[in-house]
Amino acid sequence: MVESVTITDNRNGQTIEIPIVDGGVSAEQWSKILPGIWFYDPAFMTTAVAESAITFVDGDKGILEYRGYPIEQLAEQSTYLEVAYLLLHGDLPTAEQAEQWVREITYHTFIHENMRKRFLEGFHYDSHPMGILVSAVAALSTYYPDAKDIFDPETRHKQIIRLIAKMPTLAAAAHRFSVGMPFFYPDNSLDFPSNFLSMVLKTAESRFDADPTLVRAMDALFILHADHEQNCSTAAMRVVGSTHVDPYSACAAACAALYGPLHGGANEAVIRMLTEIGSRENIPAFIRAVKEGHGRLQGFGHRVYKNYDPRAKIIQDIAYKVFEVTGKNPLLDIALGLEEVALADEYFISRKLYPNIDFYSGLIYQAMGFPVEMFPVLFAIPRVTGWLAHWVEMLEHNTKIARPRQLFVGSPRRDYVPMSSR
Numbered sequence: 001m002v003e004s005v006t007i008t009d010n011r012n013g014q015t016i017e018i019p020i021v022d023g024g025v026s027a028e029q030w031s032k033i034l035p036g037i038w039f040y041d042p043a044f045m046t047t048a049v050a051e052s053a054i055t056f057v058d059g060d061k062g063i064l065e066y067r068g069y070p071i072e073q074l075a076e077q078s079t080y081l082e083v084a085y086l087l088l089h090g091d092l093p094t095a096e097q098a099e100q101w102v103r104e105i106t107y108h109t110f111i112h113e114n115m116r117k118r119f120l121e122g123f124h125y126d127s128h129p130m131g132i133l134v135s136a137v138a139a140l141s142t143y144y145p146d147a148k149d150i151f152d153p154e155t156r157h158k159q160i161i162r163l164i165a166k167m168p169t170l171a172a173a174a175h176r177f178s179v180g181m182p183f184f185y186p187d188n189s190l191d192f193p194s195n196f197l198s199m200v201l202k203t204a205e206s207r208f209d210a211d212p213t214l215v216r217a218m219d220a221l222f223i224l225h226a227d228h229e230q231n232c233s234t235a236a237m238r239v240v241g242s243t244h245v246d247p248y249s250a251c252a253a254a255c256a257a258l259y260g261p262l263h264g265g266a267n268e269a270v271i272r273m274l275t276e277i278g279s280r281e282n283i284p285a286f287i288r289a290v291k292e293g294h295g296r297l298q299g300f301g302h303r304v305y306k307n308y309d310p311r312a313k314i315i316q317d318i319a320y321k322v323f324e325v326t327g328k329n330p331l332l333d334i335a336l337g338l339e340e341v342a343l344a345d346e347y348f349i350s351r352k353l354y355p356n357i358d359f360y361s362g363l364i365y366q367a368m369g370f371p372v373e374m375f376p377v378l379f380a381i382p383r384v385t386g387w388l389a390h391w392v393e394m395l396e397h398n399t400k401i402a403r404p405r406q407l408f409v410g411s412p413r414r415d416y417v418p419m420s421s422r
């Protein structure tokens with residue numbers, strides 16, 4: 001039996017039956033019976049904006065899969081670059097495809113010298129690295145005018161390779177500039193996460209080899225952040241990309257969305273919150289204040305996960321491995337105490353608020369030596385893959401510009417009043 005809903009317009013008794021397909025009803029069908037009557041859904045709470053085959057999330061069961069593969073298996077066994085291939089191409093690469101993919105990305109890690117010397121050095125000395133990254137990604141479009149040719153698959157592929165390859169270089173450059181350290185060129189004899197850590201952490205060595213545990217942790221964190229279906233920054237990518245602008249400009253918009261404290265900035269907020277709490281004794285008072293509406297428990301809650309965030313569990317395990325190398329982050333005890341109290345508290349239980357990916361990621365980044373300002377930048381490096389996978393999927397399925405409607409609640413028509421008569 002085909003599942004469907006029937007809508008009746010009580011003004012005239014007209015009805016229409018709309019089939020439920022893949023868990024949704026078509027708004028186009030709806031508009032046939034009710035032209036000019038819009039769904040009022042400002043934060044897309046009940047709106048599906050795309051048919052997508054990339055990432056599956058079941059928020060009630062705490063499931064996350066990239067192209068059908070459970071996130072737990074990918075984080076444990078795969079590499080970020082292999083996952084990037086999977087997200088963009090739909091399947092895991094063969095050995096030959098993987099080799100070519102990694103080679104292509106490795107050869108595109110450098111940025112134009114002008115970009116480093118004139119553009120990046122033009123920022124104020126204490127600029128936020130995420131602000132630098134947003135602008136730098138947008139600026140790339142001016143170096144690659146061929147990127148405008150978005151319907152040519154070969155040109156598109158070239159920009160995808162460039163963006164994935166250059167994100168760590170731009171991120172490292174933004175970080176080094178914001179802390180007054182010299183920029184280091186990519187070392188293409190290193191793998192993707194090692195190369196990034198080398199550009200970030202190197203001082204005077206001719207070659208920097210990061211601790212293998214930290215390299216693996218970085219790669220696993222990149223995998224966990226690579227995609228998360230229709231989140232805010234991906235929605236920004238799709239909306240801006242629907243104008244047919246080049247992918248660098250669309251990615252800059254997505255990056256800007258990720259800068260916000262409710263999205264990519266949440267792990268920074270977690271560290272600030274834990275630092276402010278200061279010690280375990282202050283946890284009950286903090287929780288009380290949150291329940292009374294004074295601020296939020298940062299790193300808790302999610303629009304989709306209403307059971308647990310599977311990424312949070314994996315991240316907790318990574319945290320313990322990283323702390324064996326770096327020493328325990330002193331904020332960990334406060335985080336564990338906070339989690340314990342919140343998970344047993346009726347306020348958080350009834351609202352289905354659980355730790356999300358950001359609750360522990362900041363503790364790891366901080367233990368690895370990254371300043372809090374770098375946290376959203378670290379999120380953006382791998383998320384560019386998700387943005388691009390959704391961008392390609394959108395271009396192949398829908399070439400219409402995104403253009404929502406509104407419910408107008410302003411003044412009715414009135415005549416202009418000269419200033420002397422107001």
Ligand code: CMC
Pocket residue numbers: 228231261262263264266290295296297298299300301302303304351353356357358
């Ligand atoms: N602390 C305290 N109360 C909360 C929290 C929180 N972290 N999150 C939600 N609530 C309460 C909220 O006050 C509301 O209560 P009531 O029904 O009494 O008004 C109820 O739970 C529902 O909240 P909501 O704001 O309607 O939920 P949402 O789906 O719009 O927001 C969220 C999701 C992630 C923005 C929100 O949970 C939040 O602000 N969390 C803290 C910031 C954070 O950790 N963000 C990272 C998200 S995961 C990374 C990513 O995917 O970008």
